């Protein structure tokens with residue numbers, strides 16, 4: 619793979635210009651380009667510039683509203699619904715998160731349900747932002763079916779990611795963010811593009827047989843959940859929270875509605891915040907730090923989120939797939 623070095627601000631500019639060229643106003647283009655450039659900064663490459671052609675496709679087809687103005691409604695004193703106005707998820711999150719932070723720090727717990735949005739990003743952006751405001755963050759979203767429930771050979775679940783972030787007073791938060799499939803479809807697509815194999819059993823081919831060929835999984839095959847029936851139960855929970863509770867589309871409904879333009883389908887997101895200060899009490903940070911000390915004292919253990927936070931220290935350029943850069947430039 620040929621790569622080109624791009625400074626972080628040039629990554630942002632490239633994303634911003636591509637989105638603006640296809641109808642996004644400043645508020646929408648800035649929200650998405652910021653998320654994309656932060657993904658590249660942290661080494662979350664499957665949710666960085668790689669997603670721009672899909673974002674643009676959904677603007678071109680008019681599936682996504684590039685001038686969205688999401689709005690908040692308080693359902694209860696600490697349950698807020700964001701009406702996403704058919705825009706990209708980072709825009710709705712930008713509008714809803716400050717209210718979630720406010721109400722959760724006041725009441726100890728808060729829920730944000732985001733509806734009528736199009737999610738194509740990693741979820742650590744939102745959970746980490748909650749942790750940076752002294753809150754525990756949990757977020758999940760469903761997507762079009764590409765994952766078979768335990769026992770099945772046909773997809774019903776999306777890759778349904780879930781993220782959890784724990785705040786730390788004198789350190790970067792502990793954050794995990796993972797698809798409930800064996801791999802995120804974005805990673806499978808990147809592996810297919812770059813000619814790499816994936817671990818055997820990541821998914822099934824179109825004949826229902828286990829394979830290590832990412833192209834066979836991405837084209838007519840199906841992903842499996844991590845941990846067999848246990849991961850399948852978590853993927854089901856995500857469907858129920860992000861669609862059943864939020865009141866938005868289940869993965870199978872998103873597929874029925876989507877125009878298959880290559881961009882993100884419509885759906886919802888469930889976000890929850892909890893205040894350790896109000897729930898656990900004053901000593902919560904010292905207590906959790908003792909646990910992290912025990913954990914990291916074990917040989918071979920690192921805390922989730924650490925890889926990204928280490929990448930973030932590097933302020934220099936990032937190596938981006940040259941073909942991808944040319945493809946995005948051709949969209950501007």
Ligand code: NDP
Nearest residue numbers: 738739740741777779794795796797802922923924925926
């Ligand atoms: P990974 O398997 O790469 O990583 C999952 C998590 O495990 C990360 O938090 C990672 O932390 C952590 N981790 C990895 N290795 C270790 C280790 N050795 N020790 C401790 N922790 C570790 O992620 P996925 O491929 O499952 O998902 C990638 C992204 O795709 C996610 O950000 C997810 O939100 C996104 N996604 C989005 C979808 C959408 O519809 N919007 C759909 C599906 C996925 P670290 O980052 O520090 O390595």
